Amino acid sequence: xxxxxxxxxxxxxxxxxxxxxxxxxxxxxxxxxxxxxxxxxxxxxxxxxxxxxxxxxxxxxxxxxxxxxxxxxxxxxxxxxxxxxxxxxxxxxxxxxxxxxxxxxxxxxxx
Amino acid sequence: xxxxxxxxxxxxxxxxxxxxxxxxxxxxxxxxxxxxxxxxxxxxxxxxxxxxxxxxxxxxxxxxxxxxxxxxxxxxxxxxxxxxxxxxxxxxxxxxxxxxxxxxxxxxxxxxxx
Numbered sequence: 001x002x003x004x005x006x007x008x009x010x011x012x013x014x015x016x017x018x019x020x021x022x023x024x025x026x027x028x029x030x031x032x033x034x035x036x037x038x039x040x041x042x043x044x045x046x047x048x049x050x051x052x053x054x055x056x057x058x059x060x061x062x063x064x065x066x067x068x069x070x071x072x073x074x075x076x077x078x079x080x081x082x083x084x085x086x087x088x089x090x091x092x093x094x095x096x097x098x099x100x101x102x103x104x105x106x107x108x109x110x111x
Numbered sequence: 112x113x114x115x116x117x118x119x120x121x122x123x124x125x126x127x128x129x130x131x132x133x134x135x136x137x138x139x140x141x142x143x144x145x146x147x148x149x150x151x152x153x154x155x156x157x158x159x160x161x162x163x164x165x166x167x168x169x170x171x172x173x174x175x176x177x178x179x180x181x182x183x184x185x186x187x188x189x190x191x192x193x194x195x196x197x198x199x200x201x202x203x204x205x206x207x208x209x210x211x212x213x214x215x216x217x218x219x220x221x222x223x224x225x
Contacts, residue, residue: 002153032214041202041216042154087154089214097142097166097209101154 003090005102022088024069031071032089113137117217132220134186134203142209147199193224
């Protein structure tokens with residue numbers, strides 16, 4: 001049930017773009033995206049509920065392809081503050097009440 | 112801004128001892144969760160709690176673990192007899208609407224079992 005994330009790690013220079021992918025083998029009700037900085041709690045970025053839904057938050061946006069059970073997080077014009085580990089979390093269809101997180105993608109933005 | 116509060120922030124205990132971790136959820140939230148994160152690893156689901164009972168639990172959440180909301184405010188995680196492998200950061204998270212709502216995480220309780 002754990003979603004699969006890729007890549008596991010990425011290094012960017014400031015201003016570069018990145019895409020983080022998340023996929024599930026089971027039908028999804030929702031996809032969450034969180035960022036965790038070292039030694040801190042995960043912080044919510046966005047949630048996608050409908051197939052094909054895209055959401056944006058500043059220069060960070062995400063899409064959800066319901067047919068493929070895939071979501072992607074897009075970080076554009078990256079800033080140093082984007083550094084951290086990004087987790088996708090999925091909730092399965094069928095009334096389950098838990099969000100299961102992927103292994104995380106460690107993103108480092110360098111000057 | 113409302114926040115989830117966890118205590119203690121760090122606890123060191125001897126193997127075999129009982130530990131209770133406490134969480135004060137955001138006041139109008141209905142769904143409560145415990146997650147754990149072993150250093151450098153992913154955030155693992157332990158248990159979800161709604162309407163004063165467990166909704167879901169993982170394989171990790173065995174008979175050594177229990178949760179309760181004894182006084183209507185604190186949401187507690189008890190580990191009856193700690194093992195070395197229980198050493199981790201334990202996060203409480205709450206949401207107003209399961210599945211469709213943002214999870215608000217507390218700052219975490221770091222448990223070290225010696």
